[in-house]
Amino acid sequence: MRTERTLTRLDRVFARLDREPERPAHIDVPKMSRHRVALLTGTLAFYLAIVWAVVTTSWLVRLDWQVMFFRPYQQWQGIHWFVDYYVVLGQRGPTAVMVAAWLGWRSWRQHTLRPMLTLGASLLLLNITVGAAKLGMGRLGPHYATTIGSNEMGLGGDIFPSGHTANAVVTWGILAYLASSPRTRRWLSAVSAVTSLGVGMATVYLGTHWLSDVLLGWAAGLLVLLALPWCEPLITRAETAIFDLRDRWRARAPVGAPAPALPVGAPVLVEPRSTAQDEAAAHEPASVSRSARAPVYLAPGPHTTRAERTPVTPIGSRRPPHADRVPRGTPARPVTAD
Template sequence: MRTERNLTRLDRVFARLDREPERPAHIDVPKMSRHRVVLFAATLAFYLAIVWAVAITSWLVRFDWQVMFFRPYQQWPEIHAFLDYYVVLGQRGPTAVMVAAWLGWRSWRQHTLRPLLTLGASLLLLNITVGAAKLGMGRLGPHYAITIGSNEMGLGGDIFPSGHTANAVVTWGILAYLASTPRARRWLSALSAVTSLGVGLTTVYLGTHWLSDVLLGWAAGLLILLALPWCEPLIARSEAGIFSLRDLWRARRGRATTAPLPAPVMSPLTASVAGEPPTRETVTPRPSRSPVHLTPGPHTARSERTPVTPVGSRRPPHPDRPAHLDRPGRTAAAAAKARPLTGG
């Protein structure tokens, strides 16, 4: 009795990928709905509240100092080695390469550039907004703090907001943003939120960021994800422009490789046989010859000229005819002897 092999989860995943159509039409592009606008406004208010609380040296700054003096890396040293590797999930270089490889495969399979263009737009917004905030506020980190209890702002630092946290939110959240089903979007959203918060708390554990840096970085990354639908028209125009340039390049390359053969030149005789009047284009031009000037020679009489009559007889030999008559060098005497004599 033949039994079928039970499909594993990995087999089902690859089977689903094989059935995935090219340029899937069922994937909806997120739009700036009212719900998303409310979330964007609430996150922006939270962002500004964190900045204001740190700027006025409120209870949040005092809590930052308390966590720093607590030194979590000394309280739980057994997880230090693991968190040194886990924090890499928030570094821009490795995470961007991993996510770009996955989205590049999706772009190639679905014949669309939207995943890669969306990732590029989100990383560009991340560098501009978070970089400008870091340089504008200039807050020093816990390892470089000068005055106990101060907010350490405006001293030339670059850790507020946390770049690791914001990068983790954007890089892993873009997978949820580009998910093809609502269920996958919910699961990936929860996974990216836990991953980004874990990366932020790891930086607090290692003593490289204040807790307020992590909160502000999480809000900064979420603002970028919520604002991506405003960039969708520009992404669509960029994709159409790139594809049009690709088609134009292919057309020029095709014309260059398949150049048309030159039209055949018809002679006057061929044109008349084909029933076409010989035109200037069909007549083969004759090469011009230079005039030949003959040198005049002495005038001779007709009797002195060399005969040009072909030597020998043109008639075939007759079997009853004497052989000496067919020789080319016969003379008048031989011809006379061959004549029959008349008379007695």
């Protein structure tokens, strides 16, 4: 009795990966809803409040100095090695390469440039906003502080807001922003929030950032993610322009160049046959039509039928010679009695 093999989870994963790429029929693009506008407004107010608290040397600056004098990297030395590796999740280069690899694979599988263009737009917004704030406020970090109790603003530093924290929020949050289902978006939002929270606390532990730097970095990254729906029309126009440029480049291909292969499932245009061609095919002899068509299991190319092949006769006999054996085709000798 023949039974079918039960597919394992790994077999199903590879079967899913082997499918032809296909563009989703409907891509869920986040809209700038009232809820998102309210979150954007609240985050912007929090951002401005942190800046004002640091500029006016309020209680937040005193908390920064208390945490710095506490020196967490000396209090918990056993986790120093782990924090050194964990803080890499907020560095722009490694995280951008990892996320771009995943989104590039998604772009290829779905025949859309939106994931890569969205990542590029978010990183561009992040570099412009956070970079301008860093250079504009010029705050020095804990390791380069000059006066105890001061806010260290306007001294040529580039520490406020925390770039590691803002980059962790945007880079890992973009995965939740581009999620294909609400459930996946919720899970990825929680994972990105925990990751960015850990990266911010890691910079405070190592003493490279003030606590207020991390708070402003979280707000700066969240502002970029919340403002991304305003960039969606520009992303759509950029994708359309890139695909139009690709089509024009393919149309200028030289004569005789091989045509690009069509993906599986793409519509194929078939030229309609005229009535005269149908009548000629109907009156065509069966032997001619069968010999003209090659079987589907043969490779493409000219093939000859069995009747047209030259018969091949073996040279000599495969049997060993025998004195009493009569060759085939010779008349039998009459048997006479002696």
